[in-house]
Amino acid sequence: MHIDFNKMRFITVAADSSACPEPDLPEIVLAGRSNSGKSSLVNALANRKDLSRVSSTPGKTRLVVYYGIADTLLLTDLPGYGYAKASRQEIQRYSGLADQYFQSGRPIHLALVLLDIRHEPSEADRIMMQFLADRKIPFMPIFNKSDKLSRAERMRAMTGHRNWLHKNGFSVEPLAVSTQSREGIDALVAVLSSFLYPDSI
Ligand SMILES: Nc1nc2c(ncn2[C@@H]2O[C@H](COP(=O)(O)OP(=O)(O)OP(=O)(O)O)[C@@H](O)[C@H]2O)c(=O)[nH]1
């Protein structure tokens, strides 16, 4: 089944997992550092400019924001973790929230870890991915902002990211996207569709 993200709507916000909607639909969670483009990805998937609040000020999304496609899917936008040099305290605070969220017993089908294609994943990113791997939550690293690189630079960067993932023991295939130019967005929708609905054509 092809997921029709054009039908995605805002559902609600929650300050913690106790206020979250019933987990009775497949859920995809967006995680990643602040400013990586999680909220922009919500808009790109939905093909809209204004569904999600995007800002040049890091730390825009402070609550857990839910979007959904009726009877099909929940898409959850988590607050981003530390901008630039995250303090240890900040990382711990985020991992507290992530911990709470990911361990709340919700059946999370998939986490998309948003990263900046121009940079090697940070220590906080590595901790996030290790956290997911330890809990056997499937995740896909999504390297965003590919429009910032030339074609050659992009290929070089993705080779570096594949090596980094391999070196850190993560056997997952990274995807390059740009929420701005929409490069890779259709491919991501196809990957998400076949991940969630592997048996349908
Ligand atoms: N050039 C470029 N800029 C992007 C892209 N995606 C997002 N941005 C910019 O990056 C900044 C942060 O985007 P957001 O979507 O708010 O990031 P976020 O991950 O939701 O950030 P928090 O809510 O703070 O966690 C904004 O200025 C976006 O316009 C992209 O693909 N290309």
Ligand SMILES: [Mg+2]
């Ligand atoms: Mg956001």
